[in-house]
Amino acid sequence: MPRSALKKVTHSKRKLSRPRRPSRTKLGVAVLAFLLGLILFSKIGGLFGSGEDISFKNYIWNGNSTLNLVVKSDNIYVASYNPQDSSFTILKVPDETYASVPLGFGRWPMRSVYDLGQAEKPLIGARLLKDTTGMLFGVPVDGYILTSGNFGTMAENARKNPFSIIGAIRESKTDLNIVESIRFWWGVKGVRFDRFKSADLENSDLTSWALLPDGSRGLELDGLRLDQFIQSRFEDSKLKDEGLGIGILNATDHPGLAEKAARVVTNIGGRVILTGNLEERQHNSFVLGKDGYTQTRLSQVFAPACIQTSWPLGLFRSGGCFLQSDSFNFSRAEVTIVLGEDYFLRYNSTKGN
Template sequence: MPAQRRVKKVLRLQKARPKFKVLIYLIILIGLTFGTIIFFNRAFWNGKDKLTIVSRDLEDNVVITTYDPQVGEIISITVPSQTEVEVAKNFGVWKIGSVWQLGYQEKEKGALLAKTVTRHLKFPSFVWADRQSLGFNSSGISGLFKATFSKYDSNLKLGDKIGLALFSLGVENSKRADLKLEETGYLKKTTLSDGSKGYRVEGSIPQRIAILFTNTKMSNGTYRIVIKDRTGRPGLTEELNLVLEVLGGKVLSITREDEADFNCEIRSDDKEVGDLIRNLFNCRVAPVDPGGNFDMEIVLGKKFADEF
């Protein structure tokens, strides 16, 4: 190769190297930016524990999706909009397809639907998002992009959305499932209060559905719970007990005490489990361990009857 041509080639390589370095630095910067967003701007998704999100589809059916990093699964349960439920916070009996709008009328937004799913269906949930979030359930780039970056109401933060999108990208199609609740035996078709045809809950949650909502720490071994009832309202502790059992807890003691004017307080020997119960029921966390041989102590006040 003539000397002149070798010189030109060397010059071209020298010019290309700075551009290549800039590209590498740009990729690293983007990666660090996304990592920072995911780590600092998130509320619920930590990439290791399952997360349940309550949403709705275009027909106002309620879609309850569990994202489980431990087994790499995304499982959705669709509840028909014509399912009659007792709405949380003492709002009476409604069809579940109307609860999203009711939440906005009562300034509760989607939180009212999540609370109703917890109270009536016994599916523990506190994260809610509008129908655009259903894009997290698919492996399509377009749906994931909309679920992550489009504007819609939710209590998810951007870091949660980015983390969910990255998780969804790695889930195989064989690990995705869409279940219809009316086909599980948990709903019965019947005539509703307004005379229309629809569904009502019948019996207890099928085991194959309940297992989707268990908490790993609570379901490993016996997670012992004591409830101190200071609500002055009968029946609430029994309803709460059913939700705690789905999570994997075991209520070993319920005591009735004098009424007290607060919502609820929890004492837990595990911070993550304590945070879970706090998010579900808006309880305050006491900075002390539970008494006796219990793993968690839950004290219910009068305001719990208005929140549950």
Template structure:
């Protein structure tokens, strides 16, 4: 009996040791992956002084940090070669991260999909939109990014919160991160030295690590891949329903503020598009229509400014004029008496559509 007990004790001890070793290996792998991905990004940053700043070649609209959002989007684009003219996309994906329900939904947009490009560009294949926006400015990619951002936002009725554009030679690494929550380092050291010329993003380093930490915590069945099918553009309510399934319990939805959207630019369909944006954020719309006059500038008029809803609306519409109702006596719109928040879409943002 004592010998049997001793053998059992040794087996139990061995199992515990094996389990402990596995945990240590997983921890080492996680730390190693984090170190590698940090090195990858810092090679593009130049030095640690940029850790809490945007390390992009292009800028975002104001200080909008996805670490503060429970549902956020990332436009992930790979291009054939950053140094070629024109720069053509090889893949375009819109990723929706849902912290509340622990999942990532990724929509792959067909490159040959013909879209109505915002502004005066008309219809064009989406693969060419990035290059189209860069026609008049080849020094950087800001115009191309902005045009692609507006185009994808119009498809989903959900603002692109952040973007990342990567040279195709690094696609394996980023696909692995965003679509499986893991990191497969196949890039050579020589590639890493060229990394700073192969990435454009408005993510801060901390935001990138935040995404990495979130995706790594998810099981594989929480990464959902979908194709952006033509039916979504033919009937936008289909994609809107899927987006609202993610935002129904968002912070904006929980604040339960009533919102009115007014077309102050005279552009047909502008208020309806604004209504779609608000509802897809989880907002409660109580009024949609034309303003009593044309407004050169856009406004968000509120009862109180310290709201997640206000911040999200300002970013989604690109509106900087946020005003308390008591200071908005010059605005005679009736909706100010009916809604907690009134969004007036003026001439300055009419090209959002």
């Protein structure tokens, strides 16, 4: 066959070749844009449930740090999404689990906590559920989701079908904004099955039935085993990898704050090297020291009012508050948490600060 004829045949074959498929990245961006458009349209149309109670969420999640949520659906769940290693953990909390409820409510089963807060004015059900859960498990609870149905099933559906994210967001009340919600659910969608973990406390050795003072029975948690379990499931890998020495100082007249904060920091992978008291009393809490992920994450947990953010991207920096002390010593700890009166009031006043 002449070369000219061969070139014509080759050229015709090229014309008949299949067009290239769009890349996964482009497809993902298109789906994400579509989801955002639908959700924003739904919000404008009033199809979203509005958060009607107070939860005191003072910072915007930028998608880089671990996000811990308490979920009230068919049961109470604690969910943790870690974008650093693309992992997701769901912990089912039995309704009969007894917990100390802040703001002077005493001890109640977890099923009653939200309703206790909703009976108050202003409504504080979500805030009470967040703070109770954080105190019980010794982890920072960054936000809440209120929804019907089974949350575990919702998360599984998000992994298998990204369009189910629309329904998950529309049918939920949360203190996450639209961008945060999409970041969260889109992150869950990308979690591999082997990084998707779930546990039911009722079927574990962490709980045991106990006779309560009123003669009823309730589930009690083993504190030591619980912390070991939490550290294995809720560890912030980036915080642990930085490995900075963390100091915690109580700058109030309320004893025990530093030790309670140390439990939280340790449970999420922080390396606490000292706890103590600061002579000068402070109203605002601070996280001071070396810039980086550790300082930012601990600021979110202990001093969110000092984080300056820009909506909606969640770009932020620490430094909105300043320490009023002449005797503070940075020498031992690379990052220092100073707990002020606002931290105490968060768990002891309906005004929150």
